[in-house]
Amino acid sequence: MSLSLRAAVPERGVDVRVDVPAGRTLAVLGPNGAGKSTLLAAAAGLLRPHDARVVLDGRELTVVDGGRTRTWVPPHARGVGLLAQEARLFPHLSVLDNVAFGPRSAGVPRARARAVAHEWLARVGLDGLDARKPAALSGGQAQRAAIARALAADPRLVLLDEPFAALDVGATPALRHTLSEVLAGRTAVLVTHDVLDALLLADDVAVIEAGRVVEHGPTRDVLNRPRSAFAARIAGLNMVGGTWDGTGVRVGEGLRVQGVCDEPLTAGAPAVAVFRPAAVSVHTAPVTGSPRNTFLADITVVEPHGDLVRVRAGDLAADITPASATELRLVPGAGVRLVVKAAEVTIYSVVRGQHEHPQP
């Protein structure tokens, strides 16, 4: 039950392509308006792109060439379930009948459909709430019921559109755990903002920026070695992009970043330098010593970050102790030197070199 999707909607500036192998969950990350919802709508058949090819489990669901529809399977016949931000339980039906809706629509007799619904409600931890109306559920309970309802329909592909976005922070971890259990072995696409969702629920990650997929790979690879600014940000890493000049990454005018390169690179190839905020020190005076990279920037934000203080300057972040932050009198607007040792910087090539990287 693998999904292969390519969809282009020129008026939204979106042209994306993702593949989800059978039984795996793909997390789609990206800024608002990048085209994540377009991807889901194209898969569910709620949107007819200008150009698209959606194939689920070898079956063509959508084929559109330049606005001409070749194949179109209506949403109800796709076997594609959708879980949205809000639970959207049918307000006029009991929780049990909400969950039984999918099986009933597939022609399962009422008693059998209710038995299936009952089992699903138990699986998502909603025993004893069968007879309730959706209005009598908490937000977390409603979303659990919506999960049960989506899965009771036995979809071949599950689409999840930021399923925790509308929930209390407190309700999220338990629900995430439930989702990780029920999604195991299913083919699913999860749109999210939260890197935790990607880490805990997804096997693969696709990053969409400005309507294009800029990264697509196993979660661990993408988060450990981000190649896009967005992936670096959600992975909590600093990234500086430029071209490899043989000994370092040349970034714009006169600035070079040196670091550790663990793969062969050809001069002139696009490359990124990545380092942790904790490896960055902040100075107000010039520093000398072992090979270092220095970035001049103005502080934008100083905020608590765990036991440390996170200093943001330009597109970079540094985590330093509260004591040194006080000593250096770091305030927004102040010009500082961000210094990172070359040994703390990892340099690697960017396979998809078209996308932009932040300039320090």
Add this chain to the structure above:
Amino acid sequence: MTIRRRPHAGSHLPAWAFVPAGIGAALVLLPLVAMVSRVSWGNLWPLLTSESSLTALALSLRTSATATVLCVLLGVPMALVLARARFPGRDLARSLVLLPLVLPPVVGGIALLYTFGRRGLLGHTLEVLGVQIAFSTTAVVLAQTFVALPFLVISLEGAVRTAGDRYETVAATLGARPTRVLLRVTLPLVAPALASGTVLAFARALGEFGATITFAGSLQGVTRTLPLEIYLQRETDPDAAVALSLVLVVVAVTVIGLTRRTGTESTP
């Protein structure tokens, strides 16, 4: 559906507004009070149960009920198509559907006559088939349906549009075919609007006069509905006319009560 605001002390309403508002309210209510004051309560029962009254009442109920059923059967799909389907000229169609609402009923009656009458657009064809509509009970039902249909279409179309399609989208992704989505999701969600629209349509059908007398005439037991009977009795037996009017007032008040209740139920 109705948004009610509680007037409070700090209202910015100028005091003088109460004067025309009061006059307007009196204009609406005073005639009703005047009419009710003329009801001869002692004779009410015999007047209401006279043969001609009962015949007219029975005919009115029968035709209005039939017209209401027709309104639901035709009006629900009309409302859904206007609210959901995309086709060229939809906005125009939306306006034209409301025409009977603003058209004088007598004009509607004439229009119906030139459609279904013996020399009408369809009348000749129908006559060949052995069907004659004008001046029959069928004509009464047609006239009532013509004037009542917009009431149901308006209230339902508005509700369907307000409800949006998010639940329908979910239902489709759960595997429900369009007909099942309509019957299990769309219509239950707009049930209050459907109920109030139906009641309004029934009330409008029951009160229909102009189109009926033009298109169907006034034949006792066949086309002489309650409003026509009242109009005729007014000359010969004013007490009977007032008594029958009272029946229609009671129906109207009941209708307002019903639509208000279904209306408030739909507002959370």
